[in-house]
Amino acid sequence: MILLGKISLAHFWTLALSAVAEAGSCWRNTTCTGPEDTSFPGVWEKNIYAPASRQVRPQSILEASGSRTEFKLGLGYNILTGNGSRIVFDFGIEVGGIVSVRYTASSPGLVLNLAFSEARNWIGEYSDSSNGAFKQGDGYLTYDITAAGEGLYTIPDNKLRGGFRYLTVFLTADSFSNATLDLHDISLEIGFLPTWSNLRAYQGYFHSNDELLNRIWYSGAYTIQTNIVPTNTGRQIPAVAHGWYNNATLGPGNAIIVDGAKRDRAVWPGDMGIAVPATFFSIGDLESVRNGLQVMYDTQASTGAFAESGPPLSQKGSDTYHMWSMIGTYNYILFTNDTDFLQLNWAKYQKAMDYIYGNVDSSGLLNVTGTRDWARWQQGFNNSEAQVILYHALNTGALLAEWAGDTTGLSSNWTARAKILAAVVNAHCFDEAYGAFKDNATATTLHPQDANSMSILFGLAAQHRVQTISQRLTENWTPIGAVAPELPENISPFVSSFEIQAHFVAGQADRALDLIRRSWGWYINNPNGTESTVIEGYLQNATFGYRSSRGYDYDASYISHAHGWSAGPTSALINYVLGLSLTGPAGSTWKLALQFGDLTSVEGGFTSSLGQFQASWHRHSSSSYELSFRVPHGTQGTVVLPPVSGKKLEMALNGKNIPFGIEETKTISITKGGSYKIAVRIK
Ligand SMILES: *[C@@H]1O[C@H](CO)[C@@H](O)[C@H](O)[C@H]1NC(C)=O
Ligand SMILES: *[C@@H]1O[C@H](CO)[C@@H](O)[C@H](O)[C@H]1NC(C)=O
Ligand SMILES: *[C@@H]1O[C@H](CO)[C@@H](O)[C@H](O)[C@H]1NC(C)=O
Numbered sequence: 090m091i092l093l094g095k096i097s098l099a100h101f102w103t104l105a106l107s108a109v110a111e112a113g114s115c116w117r118n119t120t121c122t123g124p125e126d127t128s129f130p131g132v133w134e135k136n137i138y139a140p141a142s143r144q145v146r147p148q149s150i151l152e153a154s155g156s157r158t159e160f161k162l163g164l165g166y167n168i169l170t171g172n173g174s175r176i177v178f179d180f181g182i183e184v185g186g187i188v189s190v191r192y193t194a195s196s197p198g199l200v201l202n203l204a205f206s207e208a209r210n211w212i213g214e215y216s217d218s219s220n221g222a223f224k225q226g227d228g229y230l231t232y233d234i235t236a237a238g239e240g241l242y243t244i245p246d247n248k249l250r251g252g253f254r255y256l257t258v259f260l261t262a263d264s265f266s267n268a269t270l271d272l273h274d275i276s277l278e279i280g281f282l283p284t285w286s287n288l289r290a291y292q293g294y295f296h297s298n299d300e301l302l303n304r305i306w307y308s309g310a311y312t313i314q315t316n317i318v319p320t321n322t323g324r325q326i327p328a329v330a331h332g333w334y335n336n337a338t339l340g341p342g343n344a345i346i347v348d349g350a351k352r353d354r355a356v357w358p359g360d361m362g363i364a365v366p367a368t369f370f371s372i373g374d375l376e377s378v379r380n381g382l383q384v385m386y387d388t389q390a391s392t393g394a395f396a397e398s399g400p401p402l403s404q405k406g407s408d409t410y411h412m413w414s415m416i417g418t419y420n421y422i423l424f425t426n427d428t429d430f431l432q433l434n435w436a437k438y439q440k441a442m443d444y445i446y447g448n449v450d451s452s453g454l455l456n457v458t459g460t461r462d463w464a465r466w467q468q469g470f471n472n473s474e475a476q477v478i479l480y481h482a483l484n485t486g487a488l489l490a491e492w493a494g495d496t497t498g499l500s501s502n503w504t505a506r507a508k509i510l511a512a513v514v515n516a517h518c519f520d521e522a523y524g525a526f527k528d529n530a531t532a533t534t535l536h537p538q539d540a541n542s543m544s545i546l547f548g549l550a551a552q553h554r555v556q557t558i559s560q561r562l563t564e565n566w567t568p569i570g571a572v573a574p575e576l577p578e579n580i581s582p583f584v585s586s587f588e589i590q591a592h593f594v595a596g597q598a599d600r601a602l603d604l605i606r607r608s609w610g611w612y613i614n615n616p617n618g619t620e621s622t623v624i625e626g627y628l629q630n631a632t633f634g635y636r637s638s639r640g641y642d643y644d645a646s647y648i649s650h651a652h653g654w655s656a657g658p659t660s661a662l663i664n665y666v667l668g669l670s671l672t673g674p675a676g677s678t679w680k681l682a683l684q685f686g687d688l689t690s691v692e693g694g695f696t697s698s699l700g701q702f703q704a705s706w707h708r709h710s711s712s713s714y715e716l717s718f719r720v721p722h723g724t725q726g727t728v729v730l731p732p733v734s735g736k737k738l739e740m741a742l743n744g745k746n747i748p749f750g751i752e753e754t755k756t757i758s759i760t761k762g763g764s765y766k767i768a769v770r771i772k
């Protein structure tokens with residue numbers, strides 16, 4: 090609920106308290122379609138950053154005259170006196186939505202001003218940047234107080250602030266040095282995840298013996314929540330020069346997944362390559378993903394090309410993002426088995442495939458002509474990253490063709506094309522002497538983080554090359570993360586989200602966990618950040634900035650501190666450490682392939698339309714461990730136990746000994762849903 094109009098203080102308190110007590114409300118008039126409660130209650134819920142109520146207040150005061158740090162409601166605590174006086178309120182975590190300020194003014198003629206910042210670095214009167222005009226700071230909201238006494242200012246809907254942690258409230262009152270404004274309440278109606286009445290009703294969870302990893306997992310999950318926005322709160326395009334408007338329509342439905350909370354507040358399909366798995370394995374509601382994909386189909390060009398981003402931004406000319414819309418379709422169907430969506434868009438999907446494959450030239454490589462991409466410095470011609478993404482688009486397209494019931498041979502055709510492509514890329518783009526892929530099929534010495542990571546993750550790299558690639562990737566590392574050679578000086582947690590998965594696929598769990606702790610650990614432990622989300626990118630000199638050294642004119646405050654494309658650890662820890670992943674629609678088939686790294690105990694789970702998937706493992710010592718899991722009825726899968734080089738295993742499944750040979754990796758088929766316990770002794 091929101092508080093409107095002038096009401097008595099007593100009445101106000103009653104309403105304020107009822108607002109706090111009323112946990113279960115969706116955004117505005119949005120129909121509640123989200124889950125009401127968590128699927129997996131437990132101690133891990135303490136790590137959820139999302140507040141219990143859509144109505145929140147600051148957690149503390151960062152800066153005010155005097156040394157107060159506690160935020161208190163009511164008269165006499167938060168007093169602004171004289172022109173230029175200010176109080177900085179700290180919400181403690183990333184938040185976003187509509188702010189209301191209840192005040193008592195000593196006189197008319199005062200002006201109440203509000204400014205916002207995600208990071209501590211840009212606290213002040215000018216806000217951080219979000220509007221896309223590439224000028225320093227968005228400016229502030231201003232409200233003229235025309236009468237002495239009590240009043241309420243609620244920011245207009247089109248001024249919704251999508252992402253911030255710090256709110257600076259300041260007074261301008263040119264004619265009175267003794268003017269006072271007593272702020273007796275500051276509240277925020279959270280605007281994200283509009284269809285959920287309970288923002289903590291997660292359908293997935295993760296818990297391990299490493300608190301840092303747990304916090305990182307939940308920071309990715311919370312970031313996703315802040316990136317799922319009401320469809321009529323997109324950023325205004327064309328960009329405004331001063332201030333901001335977040336009132337643009339982004340696509341169909343009530344909720345849609347965008348790239349960032351503060352900005353761009355637009356659908357970016359490439360970002361979804363990381364954000365969508367993170368969404369499924371944590372909060373578990375893909376309605377916003379369906380709407381995000383649908384708008385890409387709805388705006389497909391007659392050539393078959395998808396736009397690079399959804400409306401109103403509607404950037405064009407990106408072959409890689411075109412293919413990400415295709416891969417996004419696969420991910421969405423894999424997680425949901427939403428066959429209605431697939432049938433509705435299947436003809437358009439095929440057109441998209443024809444469009445992109447039509448640019449494969451006589452060399453057998455894709456000639457990239459749509460050269461926009463994630464942020465890498467160079468793109469075009471036979472760029473390796475684009476080849477690897479095409480390889481994945483073909484293979485996932487082949488699966489989609491099967492799921493769509495195609496009988497015209499598309500699946501085998503696309504699989505065959507993928508094989509041919511892999512052979513050509515391995516022949517022309519690999520640097521044999523160095524042991525990793527080059528940036529393209531020329532004599533360049535640049536070995537990019539993106540193509541090399543994806544070559545392992547998507548299975549394009551020839552098997553005998555996987556270990557050298559994984560090793561070479563570590564040469565980009567600094568103490569605070571991997572610097573991308575294809576975007577010098579910059580650390581991209583988006584591309585690093587592919588890299589950590591690549592190390593896991595290569596069986597290098599220690600390496601993957603090391604990079605997660607360096608990079609995401611640096612951010613979540615950085616007191617200048619939100620301490621609750623994952624950041625879009627940062628610089629190798631440990632400052633907040635991104636692409637700024639590369640000729641882009643945006644100031645460092647433009648960086649989004651809640652960007653779903655950086656949420657890779659949230660799905661990776663489930664898929665590779667806990668080890669659970671889906672191989673068939675909605676988990677009809679699945680895989681459980683755990684990797685220990687340096688951890689001793691891990692558990693987690695998620696929910697699909699078929700039911701709950703849950704697993705846990707505990708290592709008692711280096712010579713024994715126990716794995717338990719529970720999968721829905723009607724599903725089947727494979728359990729892959731970690732390799733034990735040269736040693737013998739003794740294993741009991743649900744208490745019964747299973748005889749085993751001495752193969753490196755043990756594989757067990759599970760043909761029925763239910764609960765299982767595997768006890769392993771290594772001799
Ligand atoms: C809900 O919808 C009604 C009718 O369209 C509108 O008058 C009202 O302002 C809306 N309420 C909110 C909180 O948006
Ligand atoms: C009043 O405060 C504002 C905001 O801090 C400042 O920009 C302005 O210069 C001040 N005016 C005077 C007369 O000091
Ligand atoms: C503030 O000062 C002005 C003149 O400087 C005076 O007229 C006014 O009464 C004072 N107001 C209060 C609330 O003290």
Ligand SMILES: *[C@@H]1O[C@H](CO)[C@@H](O)[C@H](O)[C@H]1NC(C)=O
Nearest residue numbers: 247325326334335336337338
């Ligand atoms: C957003 O609000 C601004 C200011 O009222 C208005 O100019 C603009 O047309 C609105 N945009 C949309 C898409 O409604």
Ligand SMILES: *[C@@H]1O[C@H](CO)[C@@H](O)[C@H](O)[C@H]1NC(C)=O
Nearest residue numbers: 450451452456457458470471
């Ligand atoms: C790739 O396409 C561009 C634009 O159509 C064209 O100029 C270029 O010659 C092509 N490159 C190759 C190797 O075919």
Ligand SMILES: *[C@@H]1O[C@H](CO)[C@@H](O)[C@H](O)[C@H]1NC(C)=O
Nearest residue numbers: 501502503504505506507509
């Ligand atoms: C795929 O199908 C197209 C069109 O029918 C055909 O020209 C092409 O040779 C096929 N490719 C493979 C690898 O089967």
Ligand SMILES: *[C@@H]1O[C@H](CO)[C@@H](O)[C@H](O)[C@H]1NC(C)=O
Nearest residue numbers: 467469470528529531533535
């Ligand atoms: C190949 O990659 C390098 C490094 O990114 C780049 O400088 C060069 O322009 C690329 N060449 C072509 C033909 O794309």
Ligand SMILES: *[C@@H]1O[C@H](CO)[C@@H](O)[C@H](O)[C@H]1NC(C)=O
Nearest residue numbers: 452454470471517529530531
């Ligand atoms: C890759 O593209 C460059 C630039 O168009 C071209 O010179 C080179 O021959 C291409 N390599 C292959 C293997 O097609």
Ligand SMILES: *[C@@H]1O[C@H](CO)[C@@H](O)[C@H](O)[C@H]1NC(C)=O
Nearest residue numbers: 209210614615616617631632
């Ligand atoms: C936080 O920002 C301040 C001011 O820019 C800087 O001095 C400090 O080093 C930063 N802390 C970290 C951990 O980056």
Ligand SMILES: *[C@@H]1O[C@H](CO)[C@@H](O)[C@H](O)[C@H]1NC(C)=O
Nearest residue numbers: 578628630631632634637638
């Ligand atoms: C960090 O690097 C950026 C980009 O080169 C530069 O603009 C900035 O001044 C550097 N900051 C520090 C504190 O070194």
Ligand SMILES: *[C@@H]1O[C@H](CO)[C@@H](O)[C@H](O)[C@H]1NC(C)=O
Nearest residue numbers: 426427428673674675677678
């Ligand atoms: C997916 O949904 C379709 C249509 O409802 C159904 O026929 C099919 O069995 C489902 N597939 C799986 C693997 O559950």
